[in-house]
Amino acid sequence: xxxxxxxxxxxxxxxxxxxxxxxxxxxxxxxxxxxxxxxxxxxxxxxxxxxxxxxxxxxxxxxxxxxxxxxxxxxxxxxxxxxxxxxxxxxxxxxxxxxxxxxxxxxxxxxxxxxxxxxxxxxxxxxxxxxxxxxxxxxxxxxxxxxxxxxxxxxxxxxxxxxxxxxxxxxxxxxxxxxxxxxxxxxxxxxxxxxxxxxxxxxxxxxxxxxxxxxxxxxxxxxxxxxxxxxxxxxxxxxxxxxxxxxxxxxxxxxxxxxxxxxxxxxxxxxxxxxxxxxxxxxxxxxxxxxxxxxxxxxxxxxxxxxxxxxxxxxxxxxxxxxxxxxxxxxxxxxxxxxxxxxxxxxxxxxxxxxxxxxxxxxxxxxxxxxxxxxxxxxxxxxxxxxxxxxxxxxxxxxxxxxxxxxxxxxxxxxxxxxxxxxxxxxxxxxxxxxxxxxxxxxxxxxxxxxxxxxxxxxxxxxxxxxxxxxxxxxxxxxxxxxxxxxxxxxxxxxxxxx
Amino acid sequence: xxxxxxxxxxxxxxxxxxxxxxxxxxxxxxxxxxxxxxxxxxxxxxxxxxxxxxxxxxxxxxxxxxxxxxxxxxxxxxxxxxxxxxxx
Numbered sequence: 001x002x003x004x005x006x007x008x009x010x011x012x013x014x015x016x017x018x019x020x021x022x023x024x025x026x027x028x029x030x031x032x033x034x035x036x037x038x039x040x041x042x043x044x045x046x047x048x049x050x051x052x053x054x055x056x057x058x059x060x061x062x063x064x065x066x067x068x069x070x071x072x073x074x075x076x077x078x079x080x081x082x083x084x085x086x087x088x089x090x091x092x093x094x095x096x097x098x099x100x101x102x103x104x105x106x107x108x109x110x111x112x113x114x115x116x117x118x119x120x121x122x123x124x125x126x127x128x129x130x131x132x133x134x135x136x137x138x139x140x141x142x143x144x145x146x147x148x149x150x151x152x153x154x155x156x157x158x159x160x161x162x163x164x165x166x167x168x169x170x171x172x173x174x175x176x177x178x179x180x181x182x183x184x185x186x187x188x189x190x191x192x193x194x195x196x197x198x199x200x201x202x203x204x205x206x207x208x209x210x211x212x213x214x215x216x217x218x219x220x221x222x223x224x225x226x227x228x229x230x231x232x233x234x235x236x237x238x239x240x241x242x243x244x245x246x247x248x249x250x251x252x253x254x255x256x257x258x259x260x261x262x263x264x265x266x267x268x269x270x271x272x273x274x275x276x277x278x279x280x281x282x283x284x285x286x287x288x289x290x291x292x293x294x295x296x297x298x299x300x301x302x303x304x305x306x307x308x309x310x311x312x313x314x315x316x317x318x319x320x321x322x323x324x325x326x327x328x329x330x331x332x333x334x335x336x337x338x339x340x341x342x343x344x345x346x347x348x349x350x351x352x353x354x355x356x357x358x359x360x361x362x363x364x365x366x367x368x369x370x371x372x373x374x375x376x377x378x379x380x381x382x383x384x385x386x387x388x389x390x391x392x393x394x395x396x397x398x399x400x401x402x403x404x405x406x407x408x409x410x411x412x413x414x415x416x417x418x419x420x421x422x423x424x425x426x427x428x429x430x431x432x433x434x435x436x437x438x439x440x441x442x443x444x445x446x447x448x449x450x451x452x453x454x455x456x457x458x459x460x461x462x463x464x465x466x467x468x469x470x471x472x473x474x475x476x477x478x479x480x481x482x483x484x485x486x487x488x489x490x491x492x493x494x495x496x497x498x499x
Numbered sequence: 500x501x502x503x504x505x506x507x508x509x510x511x512x513x514x515x516x517x518x519x520x521x522x523x524x525x526x527x528x529x530x531x532x533x534x535x536x537x538x539x540x541x542x543x544x545x546x547x548x549x550x551x552x553x554x555x556x557x558x559x560x561x562x563x564x565x566x567x568x569x570x571x572x573x574x575x576x577x578x579x580x581x582x583x584x585x586x587x
Contacts, residue, residue, distance in 0.1 A: 024562065024563060025558060025559065025561050025562055025563055025565075025566065026559045026560070026561060026562050027559065063563065214563050215540070216540070216544055216563045216566050216567075217544070217563070218541070218544065219541065219544050219545055219548060220544065220548055220558050235541075236541060239539065239541045239542060239545070242518070243542075243545050246515065246518070427518075428518060428519055428520060429519045429537065430519075430520075461537055462537050464537060464539065465539075465540075466533060466534065
């Protein structure tokens with residue numbers, strides 16, 4: 001008999017003795033989880049009086065804050081559906097009509113009655129009145145929230161997440177990591193990403209503390225709040241690694257100065273983490289566990305204290321099945337799929353990703369070792385087919401180049417279907433061209449004939465989220481980089497050439 | 500006098516955060532730290548934390564909005580100088 005975490009957290013208050021903290025640069029607010037539950041009930045009552053009921057959509061466009069969490073929990077109590085929008089990426093005015101929102105809460109001024117100041121949520125949460133709410137019971141296929149993911153039309157497409165997918169992921173995580181009394185999970189990535197809200201649901205269900213920080217306050221809040229677990233993307237841990245390595249004294253001491261002295265483990269995923277970063281943190285006494293999953297699948301595999309293998313993304317979670325085709329392309333079958341289609345997607349986008357049986361075609365390439373650990377070789381999209389029909393998986397070449405301290409990021413491209421060219425984002429400006437040339441020589445020494453890099457083009461400026469060469473999760477945007485550097489890639493007089 | 504101390508600390512901390520091999524004295528006060536010097540948003544926070552530690556101005560004097568408004572090294576020096584006076 002499996003239990004539902006979502007039904008548990010809407011059906012009654014959590015056990016007492018645990019807290020949620022909200023950290024900003026200028027202040028930290030701490031609330032007992034039982035009080036959070038009571039506040040969310042009063043917010044739900046207020047929303048109900050505004051006409052919100054089961055199935056209605058509530059948009060949230062704001063940085064991480066108490067009001068965000070209260071709205072999310074209140075929506076769960078009403079069986080309303082939240083739509084979390086990444087702060088800073090959307091204009092509020094266009095969202096209600098585009099995504100069918102009854103209300104949108106934001107900290108930015110709106111000029112329609114549907115767009116409300118998120119600050120009003122504090123007033124709804126205040127007081128001591130007992131809310132009069134109907135009992136709620138979710139079925140596994142009911143949906144609670146919309147996730148947004150980039151679409152081929154440029155407009156984000158939506159994916160409604162099922163209760164069954166949330167429950168099964170959280171159950172599996174709890175089995176692996178045993179979050180419990182004494183733990184404090186640190187969340188600083190946007191709450192618009194559903195997985196970041198998992199850790200609040202986990203605190204309410206399993207009884208531990210959780211700290212929610214703004215993105216900007218993350219490094220400040222870490223040393224002040226002393227969490228036991230930090231959830232971050234590889235780019236965050238890479239920044240932390242560089243900072244720690246630049247400190248004088250023992251790296252383990254510098255790591256404790258940055259992360260606090262209570263870390264049990266670090267969690268990463270969403271993008272590939274470099275082996276150097278993973279080894280570094282393990283080496284300074286902060287175990288870091290990488291996993292694998294997509295918006296469309298939720299968490300599929302995860303390394304964890306009981307089963308961990310370097311270089312892999314872990315073993316498959318209960319309730320998930322990883323299928324590899326003859327080329328090694330990964331598809332995922334779930335006992336409880338996130339969904340079987342996108343909303344607001346271009347024609348054909350759902351069919352391209354979701355099979356008729358609900359299986360998700362990830363487009364990633366992988367293989368298993370004999371003990372069931374999954375290894376990701378790259379994206380099927382990142383396989384370059386040369387004019388001699390040879391297929392080149394570029395990720396190992398890129399990873400080899402990135403072992404050079406002079407190279408921060410590397411993308412291998414092929415504009416003429418014959419020669420591979422690496423576009424590198426240097427670790428320093430001006431770039432250390434001698435070191436990059438050495439990396440090119442060393443890389444070519446370990447790969448076969450068709451995998452040889454003809455030359456390196458140095459990105460100026462370096463790749464960044466701001467200049468749209470990296471996604472918000474620090475993944476290089478290959479097509480954009482190819483467009484930006486096409487003339488240098490094709491001009492044989494430019495770049496650092498292999499000798 | 501205090502302004503000089505803050506500017507020296509800010510230059511030193513930014514040079515360290517950028518890791519571009521630019522000497523502290525060569526940093527331009529009016530260049531955009533993100534767009535011109537390539538400072539990432541997370542590194543900007545690490546830089547601010549370091550410069551606050553070095554100058555004794557509590558980082559809690561600032562909000563996320565204040566941080567977003569600090570685009571240049573000159574902005575940082577001005578904001579720190581203002582808050583050093585307040586916190587003294």
